[in-house]
Amino acid sequence: MKLIFAPLFVLAGLPLFAAEDLSKPIEALRSVQKEGQGNEAAGKAWQEIVKADAANLPDVLKGMNGANPLAENWLRAAVGVIADEALKAKKLPVETLVAFLKDTQNSPGPRVVAFDLIQRADAKLAESLTPTLLNDVSSDLRRHPVAKLIEAGDAALEKKDKDQAITAFTKGLGGARDEDQIKELTKKLRDLDQKVDLPRHFGFLMSWKLIAPFSNADRGGFDTVYPPEKELKFDASYEGKTTAVKWVDFTSKDEYGKIDFNKPFGMEKSAVGYAAADFLSTEERPAEIRIGCKNGWKVWLNGELLFARDEYHRGAKLDQYKLPCQLKKGKNMILVKCCQNEQKEQWTVEWEFQLRVCDATGTAILAER
């Protein structure tokens, strides 16, 4: 009897063949919160997880699903340690990782980690998976197939096959969500006499009602509640910085959707402006309002303040701030407060913002017309 059972005990003692139950330490990592809450327990749990065998990788990756960004980082670091050992021992469970990647019910973060691991273990396999990721919910994963399509288009151009190049670049642009790739593809397509509608691709809101200037003396206007924050009456007139102010219509001609207060109101300093736009949504849905602005700003959606930022002239870029929100079906009102300060240097002239509505991947959500 003893001799018969002995090999089974030996097998049971080997972690190589069976995943351990890591649910408790994973939960400890998922429980971390702001200001270091849960760090002590997480530190101990992390040590337990990294001792696990590669067979546990899918469980640790699944632990990242829906985790807050801090917990995601705890788990990402643990995956890295387990994977490093598995790669050295050539034991990375590649097939399981492929299945994890393909299951779009998993969160984008761990799926990106899974793809990176597949790439490290088997670059050819990763490349074969790349075309399937063109319309992925992860903008990170989309980069790979978009890059391949750029290469394919360039190769077609080398062979003087303009149509094939246009097809590749157009397909690439359809999948591209990162600004650098969008800019590159736009240039390539325009060089081939193709039209690209960038405001539509990004989902910039181009038409607004604007009112300005209210006073931002001593930067106090940022926290001053002017009438547009209390009511949106587009036929009303209010006391402004020096004279009465009223709403005007403004449509941007900038293909990156810049709404420039200097254009209708002159080069004002120490001034506050407001911009309001309707956004008709076909459904109730989660969304992101993304804003780029180098002035002080606040954004409200349907009367709810989403975020406020009092930094001036340190730079602006596309998607500088991502504001998760919930669109309601039908009319949504977006209100932007844009504050210009007192600085007089040439690089402080801008009094503008750009704003788009999109999903978490960066795919434009277009308003119903």
Added chain:
Amino acid sequence: MNEAILKIKTPDSVLQTMKTSFVLVFCLHLSSFAFADWLQFRGPNATAVSSEAKVPAETLKIAWTADLPGRGLSAPIVVGDKVFVTSSSGPGQETLHVFCFNAKDGTKKWERVMRTTGRTMTHPKTSVAAPTPCSDGERVFALFSSNDLFAFDLGGNLLWLRGLTFDYANASNSLGMAQSPVVMDGTLVVQSENDSESFAAGLDVATGRNQWKLERPKAANWSSATLWKGAVALQSSKGILAVEPATGKTVWDYTDGASTTPSSVVSGELLYAVSHGITALAPEKGSVTQLWRNEKLNPGTASPLVLGDHIYVVNGAGVLIKASLKNGDELWKLRLKGPFSGSPVAAGKSIYAVNERGIFQTIAPDAPEGKVTQEIELKETVLTTPAVSGGAIYVRSDAKLWKLQ
């Protein structure tokens, strides 16, 4: 070890113990010579001057080179036989790397990869991996411009992490942040000073939890803290506030303004503030006395250093200025090959500086008018400050980490 020695009674075993102890002490001595520590931005006490007896050779060569991904202008730090450096990679620099290399041969001991939870926008010249990590000898603390902060033990085990912009949503700077943390007496002091939600905080090194958090001037700030007699001196446009590391309570406060880029330097009891040029301060608990001020000693981006009886400043034109520590009087000027983003460091009687074009320069400051004694072309853009340890100098670019020996 002492306890073991006391228990040994026989003459033979005493002799054996003495031999063993001698060997151990000798080995420890050797090891301290071979690998001494450079634990933070500008090394021991943030002075930029090596405290080791062993100094780099007169003529240096590249001993090894290691590849790095993405971007980075944080300086390397050295703990024992390990060199730590940080990088950020990816299209938006959202991927964060912490590396540990073997100081002896440049092989990678470990790498940890994380993701930003804060904002990654920076001026194109800088990067998300801008603040230099620091260590208390047991742990490494890696802070990034995104306000992500990680604590590892020397073996690469993640001890704790924080997302300071995740915690305090307006703590960010669209030009990027670069203030390097310091660690003192069990407290890690971090600064996240910007135009909006500006603060400094003392964190428990064991847990990463706040021990204290101070509101700081609402103004972008890239200068790093200096250490003054058991206090942490926080520099900003308003001046320099020295606080107790454990509590954040004020020790003294100098309020006549200071630079937001180059950092001040301490030598002995005195602090040489980058304030209206250089202002020599004699702080005491509760008060600060100004000893001298020289507005012509005007550092560009690089922080000053004190070596012997002199202070050295690299101005915005890449000119190294030597001045008296007693009164700030200028002694000579030496035009280096600039421009400089990183700060000079020193060991023995030499000063070392790397310009933005990657030209590593060794300077003999005791020469009558100063003299550049060696140049090494690293052939890459270098925007960071070197580290000195074990008779070697470590320099990094975006893509490379070099050991010069």
